[in-house]
Amino acid sequence: MTPPVVIGKDLRKTFRARGNGGEVRALDGVSIEVRPGELTALVGPDGAGKTTLIRLMAGLLAADGGTLRVLDIDPAVEPQRVQDRIGYMPQRFGLYEDLSVQENLDLYADLHGVTAAERSQRYPQLMQMTDLGRFTGRLAGRLSGGMKQKLGLACTLVRSPELLLLDEPTVGVDPLSRRELWVIVQHLVREQGLTVLTSTSYLDEAEKAARVLVLHAGKALAQSEPAGVTRVAAGRSLALDPGSGNNARNLQARLLDDPEVIDAVPDGGLVRVVRAGDASAGPARNSIAGLTALPVEPRFEDGFMVLLRGTAAHEAGVDIRLQRPLPAAEAGPVVQVRDLIKRFGDFTAVNDVSFEVRRGEIFGLLGPNGAGKTTTFRMLCGLLPPSGGTLKVAGVDVRSAGAAARARLGYVAQKFSLYGSLTVGENLEFFASAYGLRGGIRRQRIDWAIRQFDLEQHEHTASGELPGGFKQRLAMGAALLHEPHILFLDEPTSGADPLARRAFWRRITALAEQGVTVIVTTHFMQEAEYCDHIAIMDGGRVLAQGSPAEIRRLAHPAEGRQASMEDAFIAVVEAARARAGS
Amino acid sequence: MKAQGAWRPKLRRILALVKKETRQMIRDPATIAVGIVLPVILILLFGFGLSLDVSNVPLAVVLEDSSAPAENLLAAFELSPYLHPQVVYSLQTADRLVMTGSVDGILTIPSDFGRRFGAGHATVQLLVHGSDANRARIIESYVDGAVGAWSARQSAEDGTTVAGGPVSIQSRLWFNSANDSHYFLVPGLIVLVMTLIGAFLTAMVVAREWERGTFEALFVTPVRSGEILVGKTVPYFGLGVLGLLLCVVSGRFLFHVPIVGSLVVLLGGSMLYVLVALGMGLLISSYFKNQLVASQLTMLATFMPALMLSGFLFDLRSMPAVIRAITYLLPARYYVSLLQTTFLAGDIWPVILPNAAVLAIMVALLGLASRAVTHKRLG
Numbered sequence: 022m023t024p025p026v027v028i029g030k031d032l033r034k035t036f037r038a039r040g041n042g043g044e045v046r047a048l049d050g051v052s053i054e055v056r057p058g059e060l061t062a063l064v065g066p067d068g069a070g071k072t073t074l075i076r077l078m079a080g081l082l083a084a085d086g087g088t089l090r091v092l093d094i095d096p097a098v099e100p101q102r103v104q105d106r107i108g109y110m111p112q113r114f115g116l117y118e119d120l121s122v123q124e125n126l127d128l129y130a131d132l133h134g135v136t137a138a139e140r141s142q143r144y145p146q147l148m149q150m151t152d153l154g155r156f157t158g159r160l161a162g163r164l165s166g167g168m169k170q171k172l173g174l175a176c177t178l179v180r181s182p183e184l185l186l187l188d189e190p191t192v193g194v195d196p197l198s199r200r201e202l203w204v205i206v207q208h209l210v211r212e213q214g215l216t217v218l219t220s221t222s223y224l225d226e227a228e229k230a231a232r233v234l235v236l237h238a239g240k241a242l243a244q245s246e247p248a249g250v251t252r253v254a255a256g257r258s259l260a261l262d263p264g265s266g267n268n269a270r271n272l273q274a275r276l277l278d279d280p281e282v283i284d285a286v287p288d289g290g291l292v293r294v295v296r297a298g299d300a301s302a303g304p305a306r307n308s309i310a311g312l313t314a315l316p317v318e319p320r321f322e323d324g325f326m327v328l329l330r331g332t333a334a335h336e337a338g339v340d341i342r343l344q345r346p347l348p349a350a351e352a353g354p355v356v357q358v359r360d361l362i363k364r365f366g367d368f369t370a371v372n373d374v375s376f377e378v379r380r381g382e383i384f385g386l387l388g389p390n391g392a393g394k395t396t397t398f399r400m401l402c403g404l405l406p407p408s409g410g411t412l413k414v415a416g417v418d419v420r421s422a423g424a425a426a427r428a429r430l431g432y433v434a435q436k437f438s439l440y441g442s443l444t445v446g447e448n449l450e451f452f453a454s455a456y457g458l459r460g461g462i463r464r465q466r467i468d469w470a471i472r473q474f475d476l477e478q479h480e481h482t483a484s485g486e487l488p489g490g491f492k493q494r495l496a497m498g499a500a501l502l503h504e505p506h507i508l509f510l511d512e513p514t515s516g517a518d519p520l521a522r523r524a525f526w527r528r529i530t531a532l533a534e535q536g537v538t539v540i541v542t543t544h545f546m547q548e549a550e551y552c553d554h555i556a557i558m559d560g561g562r563v564l565a566q567g568s569p570a571e572i573r574r575l576a577h578p579a580e581g582r583q584a585s586m587e588d589a590f591i592a593v594v595e596a597a598r599a600r601a602g603s
Numbered sequence: 604m605k606a607q608g609a610w611r612p613k614l615r616r617i618l619a620l621v622k623k624e625t626r627q628m629i630r631d632p633a634t635i636a637v638g639i640v641l642p643v644i645l646i647l648l649f650g651f652g653l654s655l656d657v658s659n660v661p662l663a664v665v666l667e668d669s670s671a672p673a674e675n676l677l678a679a680f681e682l683s684p685y686l687h688p689q690v691v692y693s694l695q696t697a698d699r700l701v702m703t704g705s706v707d708g709i710l711t712i713p714s715d716f717g718r719r720f721g722a723g724h725a726t727v728q729l730l731v732h733g734s735d736a737n738r739a740r741i742i743e744s745y746v747d748g749a750v751g752a753w754s755a756r757q758s759a760e761d762g763t764t765v766a767g768g769p770v771s772i773q774s775r776l777w778f779n780s781a782n783d784s785h786y787f788l789v790p791g792l793i794v795l796v797m798t799l800i801g802a803f804l805t806a807m808v809v810a811r812e813w814e815r816g817t818f819e820a821l822f823v824t825p826v827r828s829g830e831i832l833v834g835k836t837v838p839y840f841g842l843g844v845l846g847l848l849l850c851v852v853s854g855r856f857l858f859h860v861p862i863v864g865s866l867v868v869l870l871g872g873s874m875l876y877v878l879v880a881l882g883m884g885l886l887i888s889s890y891f892k893n894q895l896v897a898s899q900l901t902m903l904a905t906f907m908p909a910l911m912l913s914g915f916l917f918d919l920r921s922m923p924a925v926i927r928a929i930t931y932l933l934p935a936r937y938y939v940s941l942l943q944t945t946f947l948a949g950d951i952w953p954v955i956l957p958n959a960a961v962l963a964i965m966v967a968l969l970g971l972a973s974r975a976v977t978h979k980r981l982g
Contacts, residue, residue: 080823132619
């Protein structure tokens with residue numbers, strides 16, 4: 022057998038943390054093997070050490086400990102010899118945005134010394150593969166996110182590298198482009214025998230690899246074929262029916278507190294549960310929380326969660342309680358949007374959008390980047406005047422009564438508007454003052470937020486140095502200080518690890534149960550399962566809306582597979598684009 | 604292992620980088636603004652707006668005497684292109700004019716002027732607003748000159764000869780015989796423009812690549828860090844030469860600044876300085892990797908010293924010894940000296956050669972230093 026392309030043993034890398042002089046252990050004794058002609062996936066949440074590991078292989082960083090051989094070369098000693106032979110696509114691929122597609126390609130072809138004859142053969146292949154042939158003259162900066170990633174990939178493939186390193190090639194890319202990128206990568210491995218190492222935070226992508234390395238907090242939790250990870254959950258996966266009239270979401274939230282349960286997610290009206298305990302004990306128990314549980318085939322995600330739970334526990338007691346119960350329901354919808362339009366010059370960002378949200382509902386806006394979700398949000402919060410249509414939030418027209426309506430709103434912006442140099446406590450104090458809270462109430466509300474979001478031990482940490490999950494909690498806490506009736510959350514879970522995401526949704530579920538209306542945007546399609554209603558947006562329009570079950574019915578799943586929310590999304594967007602194209 | 608024929612792919616890579624850099628340069632409105640528009644604005648501003656020449660000096664003349672010689676002297680002042688006398692009849696009025704800044708000085712022609720002139724020892728009194736000492740001295744000499752010329756003419760007309768004869772001092776300015784401040788402003792302007800294009804622009808483009816992460820992808824190719832530096836240098840060197848020509852041509856034809864020395868020396872010296880400026884820009888941005896820091900630091904480390912401490916605006920010899928010592932570290936100092944010599948005095952090799960040599964040494968040092976800080980490494 023041919024030797025592995027990459028052999029890393031006990032790799033360690035520590036970074037100095039900015040500001041407080043602490044240390045971050047990005048890699049803490051990781052060993053890895055990448056076999057020739059195979060697709061290997063590095064999977065793990067943000068901050069797991071994926072990027073650091075890839076940069077070590079590319080010779081861009083040197084390890085503090087351990088040994089690494091790439092193509093039988095030590096990349097720390099002879100980086101250039103490695104760089105001459107591999108292809109590398111960093112997370113933000115360095116496309117020159119003021120150069121055209123063709124010029125970007127030519128630059129990399131020149132740097133790699135690709136001859137004219139090779140180009141005439143290679144370029145058509147790349148163009149056909151990436152479907153960029155129509156855009157060769159377009160500036161790279163004017164491509165969509167998905168097309169940029171494809172161009173980045175094409176640039177690393179101007180010649181056949183002996184090893185292709187991809188760092189989260191699909192991050193921030195809509196599901197449609199994500200699927201297309203994966204078709205390309207899988208084609209390269211299967212048809213051309215390319216050796217590929219890719220990192221990803223999407224579990225469904227990792228499942229498509231020949232081998233996966235599960236990374237968490239700088240440690241390798243497992244390295245095997247994907248089925249090996251799935252097997253970890255063998256005999257532990259169950260599906261529970263909440264029963265008619267009951268909400269899968271609320272059941273799921275309760276189940277997460279059960280010590281018997283490792284993971285629970287709403288899934289197609291049911292709740293998928295991964296049971297704790299020894300798998301070899303067999304499927305002895307088939308009831309949880311008094312409900313009958315049907316054993317189901319474990320998924321990759323189930324195994325992943327079992328591995329993760331071995332190192333990190335769920336947040337305890339995330340059941341959030343409002344201090345003052347909300348007033349009883351008013352008649353009619355809480356948020357009413359009709360024929361909403363927003364134009365920026367001759368560009369229509371939001372085009373004729375209508376939806377309604379009732380009290381205590383969770384409403385999800387799903388769509389790729391640039392679909393118009395954030396613009397819609399800003400208009401709902403009164404931050405941006407609409408160009409047309411009507412908007413009623415909590416019964417008032419936002420256009421005329423901005424301030425009055427805003428007092429009842431909580432808004433968590435995409436990148437969490439926090440003051441990085443202020444501590445957690447100072448941020449909360451600032452936001453409390455900004456909402457006009459004073460004296461005893463103010464102290465009470467700040468204490469409430471710190472308690473509810475488990476921020477006690479971080480109260481005096483500068484918010485800029487908080488781990489991602491805690492930033493999100495602080496932002497939520499700040500947005501809830503003035504006890505809003507309606508909560509807007511813009512991409513709150515992007516970049517959060519699966520455990521943090523589950524804790525987030527439990528809080529949201531608890532808030533909704535107590536009557537808070539929640540409107541949320543996300544590009545994680547599975548998260549749509551937590552919503553009562555969802556709307557799929559693309560190009561400024563709502564393409565489909567309804568309950569998750571209704572939306573899932575629009576999907577055309579592959580043979581023998583259950584339709585996922587992602588399939589539905591792709592089907593809806595493809596159908597709409599086909600209509601627009603014809 | 605370095606193959607003998609390795610220069611070919613090397614050259615191809617450098618060419619590719621130069622091509623890329625040139626395209627980006629042309630397409631970036633900010634580069635065009637700093638590289639072309641700003642020099643043009645500076646030329647027009649410095650050329651037409653800023654002039655250090657002293658002419659048409661407003662002067663209050665307190666005329667206490669009405670004799671013929673007094674009127675005669677006043678007429679001489681009125682005819683002078685450098686002075687603009689305004690007749691007042693009391694010292695208080697003149698005082699007020701000085702206080703309000705309407706005039707720069709007071710010339711008093713006393714009541715006994717006519718009588719004493721006849722006797723051969725007339726005096727006038729001159730008070731000059733001294734807040735700008737330089738200007739005050741120039742005004743003083745103008746008035747001196749005007750009075751001297753007038754009295755000499757008077758003596759000649761009268762045919763009288765004062766004992767010892769009227770001695771007039773004929774002073775003459777060398778190298779700027781027209782006493783036109785454009786003559787030294789234009790070379791100074793060239794220094795500023797070269798500094799902006801060379802240091803500021805390169806600092807920005809290199810820091811931008813670090814910030815946008817474009818270097819990360821570039822690094823994992825066969826390209827060497829030295830090639831990246833050369834690729835950055837060549838196009839901005841070209842832009843610098845363009846800016847230089849713009850300044851020289853406008854200086855020559857718009858402001859009629861003579862070029863006494865040879866054009867070859869002028870261009871050669873300037874190219875050396877552009878390389879120094881580029882080196883500083885590359886060094887700063889390669890080290891800090893952040894556009895904001897890099898731009899502010901290049902402003903502080905290159906542009907401001909070029910403006911204040913190069914001898915272009917302020918005379919180096921009148922600076923305190925410590926500050927003067929610092930100026931020896933500034934490349935702009937050597938360039939100003941080289942430029943002013945070439946423009947106004949000619950190819951004075953004893954001045955040009957040492958200055959050019961210092962610049963050349965700086966080019967070499969900065970080149971090595973930039974190489975040393977530009978690793979193909981992150982973090």
